Amino acid sequence: MASSEKxxxxxxxxxxxxxxxxxxxxxxxxxxxxxxDGPLKVxxxxxLSGAFGKIGDTGANLIGTGGTGxxxxxxxxxxxxxxxxxxxxxLGVFEQLGAFRASDVLFRPLLRPLLGIxxxxxxxxxxxxxxxxxxxxxxxxxxxxxxxxxxxxxxxVAYQYAGSACINNTITGGAPLVAICPVALGPCIVIMFVCxxxxxxxxxxxxxxxxxxxx
Amino acid sequence: xxEVKEAAVSQLPVKEKKxxxxxxxxxxxxxxxKVGIENITPAMILGYVLVYILKETGLMDxxxxxxxxxxxxxxxxxxxxxxxxxxxxxxASGCATAASMYESGVLTLGQASMMLPACILMGTLIGHYAxxxxxxxxxxxxxxxxxxxxxxxxxxxxxxxxxxxxxMGVM
Numbered sequence: 001m002a003s004s005e006k007x008x009x010x011x012x013x014x015x016x017x018x019x020x021x022x023x024x025x026x027x028x029x030x031x032x033x034x035x036x037d038g039p040l041k042v043x044x045x046x047x048l049s050g051a052f053g054k055i056g057d058t059g060a061n062l063i064g065t066g067g068t069g070x071x072x073x074x075x076x077x078x079x080x081x082x083x084x085x086x087x088x089x090x091l092g093v094f095e096q097l098g099a100f101r102a103s104d105v106l107f108r109p110l111l112r113p114l115l116g117i118x119x120x121x122x123x124x125x126x127x128x129x130x131x132x133x134x135x136x137x138x139x140x141x142x143x144x145x146x147x148x149x150x151x152x153x154x155x156x157v158a159y160q161y162a163g164s165a166c167i168n169n170t171i172t173g174g175a176p177l178v179a180i181c182p183v184a185l186g187p188c189i190v191i192m193f194v195c196x197x198x199x200x201x202x203x204x205x206x207x208x209x210x211x212x213x214x215x
Numbered sequence: 216x217x218e219v220k221e222a223a224v225s226q227l228p229v230k231e232k233k234x235x236x237x238x239x240x241x242x243x244x245x246x247x248x249k250v251g252i253e254n255i256t257p258a259m260i261l262g263y264v265l266v267y268i269l270k271e272t273g274l275m276d277x278x279x280x281x282x283x284x285x286x287x288x289x290x291x292x293x294x295x296x297x298x299x300x301x302x303x304x305x306x307a308s309g310c311a312t313a314a315s316m317y318e319s320g321v322l323t324l325g326q327a328s329m330m331l332p333a334c335i336l337m338g339t340l341i342g343h344y345a346x347x348x349x350x351x352x353x354x355x356x357x358x359x360x361x362x363x364x365x366x367x368x369x370x371x372x373x374x375x376x377x378x379x380x381x382x383m384g385v386m
Binding site for chain 2: 068069070072073074076077078080081084085086087088089090091092093095096097132133135136137139140143150151153154156157158160161162163164166169170172173174175176177178179180181182183187188191192194195196198199200202203206207
């Protein structure tokens with residue numbers, strides 16, 4: 001433990017409930033229980049989202065088959081709304097249960113090795129998963145308060161810019177593909193996260209090289 | 216000094232009346248409905264109409280031929296370029312275009328699915344340039360690099376998704 005005396009940022013305690021909430025949220029999004037038999041299958045976002053019933057013995061649901069253009073687009077959008085509604089409800093609940101606060105504690109010590117930015121960026125970092133605007137404003141404030149350097153800000157922005165609020169955007173904007181993608185939502189988000197970190201590290205490397213040149 | 220204490224206290228809203236989990240869930244669902252009606256469905260209409268126009272005018276075939284060499288690098292047909300173009304302007308319409316192309320048989324399930332992370336990573340770059348890059352007031356010298364990095368991230372995600380889907384036997 002690098003700094004057990006980190007009294008400044010000690011604020012609210014993260015209870016066991018928050019950690020359980022975080023674990024459950026990760027499990028639900030991971031797709032780990034998508035194909036299990038028995039009651040554990042309720043721990044999967046896709047299973048919980050359910051499916052429309054079939055109409056008669058046509059094999060098609062109320063969206064039908066063979067539609068085109070705006071009308072088909074509308075039905076496809078309509079098809080996605082229940083899962084999006086459910087997800088937004090779920091996310092609100094997990095946020096209230098403290099899952100986000102727990103993930104902040106989890107990620108804070110990793111920011112320096114992962115992105116080369118200080119742990120103080122933790123809240124902005126976590127909030128950037130679900131919303132781009134708060135994180136952007138916080139990043140500006142972190143720089144203005146002297147907590148991060150200009151280069152650190154550029155690296156952090158490189159991370160935030162790609163995919164912006166990647167969890168929410170995947171659920172909302174990505175909904176048409178999430179509905180059919182064989183790779184579960186959680187792993188998709190992890191892949192995006194990895195790509196974002198790699199991209200930010202390229203910027204980190206370039207800035208470092210530039211820094212060396214300048215000296 | 217009581218200042219520190221005050222700051223700590225202000226983090227915890229003064230025993231606000233506790234919102235029940237059920238209320239939070241219902242409010243969240245209602246928010247989701249709004250997003251569905253105001254953001255997703257319009258994007259789907261745009262995506263589906265776009266694909267209809269591309270198909271009926273023959274532009275889809277043209278795009279397929281012209282972009283085939285580039286998209287082929289990622290194991291995608293040339294038509295998939297239309298997905299990335301529309302994603303560049305709006306993530307949702309990129310994904311909707313891919314889904315529509317899967318429905319109409321232009322893309323396979325694997326090809327459409329592998330574009331999900333890419334559509335998000337390089338999606339809505341213009342809109343978010345304002346909302347993120349400009350708002351953070353980051354060093355202008357590096358702005359072009361920031362855009363290139365998003366495109367790189369998307370390309371990387373295509374490669375990763377392709378490998379994963381291939382090991383799953385979907386490609």
